[in-house]
Amino acid sequence: MIEALMESAYIKSLPFLWEGLQVTIAITALGLLFGTIIGAMAGLGKLSKSKIIRGIWTVYVEIIRGTPILAQALFIYFGISEDLIGINLDAFTTGVIAIAINAGAYIAEIVRGAVYSIDKGQHEAGRSLGLSKRQTMRYIIWPQAFKRMIPPLGNQFVISLKDTSILSVIAVHDLVYKGKQYYNATVEVFETLVMVCLLYLCITIPLAIILRRLERKLDV
Template sequence: MIDAILNSYYIQCLPFLFQGLVWTLIITIGGLILGFILGALVGMGRLSKNRIIRAICMVYVEIVRGTPILAQVLFIYFGLTEEVIGINIDKIIASIIAISFNAGAYIAEIVRGAIKSIEKGQHEAGRSIGLSQRQTMRYIIWPQAFKRMIPPLGNQFIISLKDTSLFSVIAVGELLYMGQQYYNLNFATFQTLIMVCVLYLCITIPTSLYLRRLERRLDV
């Protein structure tokens, strides 16, 4: 019985799939780190009093949110050729850039919404004790806003993780692509795709449970 399980395609495909899972996590985490930095800057820019900065940030958000990430990664990888920008973009780098730019637009709205949700009295309280606008944002507004960002940021992590499956179109060796390569060789389509889904769930379900626990702890 045990030998039959160990020799089944469900188990035999795992070493192959784990290679893809590593790249899936690298692309997701790397892209979201850059995406958060970009999103925080754009989100703050959308609250700027400068109309030009607000307009630029709004155009970026609307363009990215209005186009599919598949089109974005194809544009980055195939559109930004060496003739256009002077260098060839590696497919992994293209994937990280696509995740960061795509997630950055959504994170910008998360940041903007969280900051706007803080009562105006908090801003006034900071100014009343002698803090500058920047110090008020750093020490009073941002810590409170960040707590409110946690649930949607967690959702964005899960969305971006699943979005990496689209990068198989440029032959990135992420989880789904490695699964496709395995069942093309062994014709074990059903078993392989079951295990691909299981591995995705092994990441997304614990992440969701942890975020719920964190929300309760922080009283978000």
């Protein structure tokens, strides 16, 4: 029974798919790392009193949220040539940039909404204690807002993880790309795609459980 299972098409595809899964996780992690930085700046920028700063970040958010990530990835990979920027972007780098820029626009709205949801009395309380505007944001507003960001940020992680599957069109050797390579070589389409889906679930389900526990712990 065990030997038959080990020799099945499902198990035999795992070593090959594992290579793609590592690339998927790497792109997701790096993309969200930079995307969170971009999103935090954009979210706070949209709350700025400066019309110029607010306008710049608003344009960025609306453009990215209004166009599909597939078009964004294709534009970065094929539209931005080496002659234009002096750098030849490979598929992996393009994938990270695409995920970062796309996730950043959505994280910006998460940050803006969370900060905006904090009662204005909290701002006034900080100022009455002698704190500067920046100190009030850092010590009073941001900790409360961050707790409210956790559920949507977790959801964005899952979305970005699944968005990496689109990057196979620019030959990023992610999980989906490796799955295509494997079933093209073995003609085991059903078995391979089942394992691809299961590997995605092996990441998303534990993440969802962790996030729910974290939400309960923080009483979000």
